[in-house]
Amino acid sequence: AQSVAQPEDQVNVAEGNPLTVKCTYSVSGNPYLFWYVQYPNRGLQFLLKYITGDNLVKGSYGFEAEFNKSQTSFHLKKPSALVSDSALYFCAVPSRMDSSYKLIFGSGTRLLVRP
């Protein structure tokens, strides 16, 4: 079964420092991987996805993610964190059933960027 794991419940960084939010995956076949962000009292927003090609994927708000097949990881990164990046981050993998798919989400990682 397809699954993703986010090993950290919370990540704390200082504004201006680089940030990493970790995600590992377990899939059969070629993985499709997504990152979403959830700001307080708002729905999820798509950040980026990996389908194929370059291992470094660039997304919204200056975020990027590195696909690492040997480590089965898809960590989310940003070179310089902003206080406004504080939110809940989810990685996800689609689970295909016939011609449909549903997203299987990780448990989420809360990012707290302190001024």
Place this chain on the structure above:
Amino acid sequence: GAGVSQSPSNKVTEKGKDVELRCDPISGHTALYWYRQRLGQGLEFLIYFQGNSAPDKSGLPSDRFSAERTGESVSTLTIQRTQQEDSAVYLCASSLRGLAGGVYEQYFGPGTRLTVT
């Protein structure tokens, strides 16, 4: 353009009552999904629509839960005889189409926060 909208944004209901939650997907999106997010937890898949048919209902937790979709437009999630464990945020998402036509990201609405007292 307009995103996915959901109504109501908040719903408080008494145990045993029925509730209807509404989702308006992005125009032109043929695929529509419902998820549930319990407090402090990740998202659970409930049901998927392609057009107005629902090929995947595997996530519906019980027969008290049902959903309909009108064409490629509005969807309604109905919970009958609500229980306290139904309290959660119910999120709707839409995408251009499902996996068969490509891997398209899902766009989420703001959710409906359901509280069953």
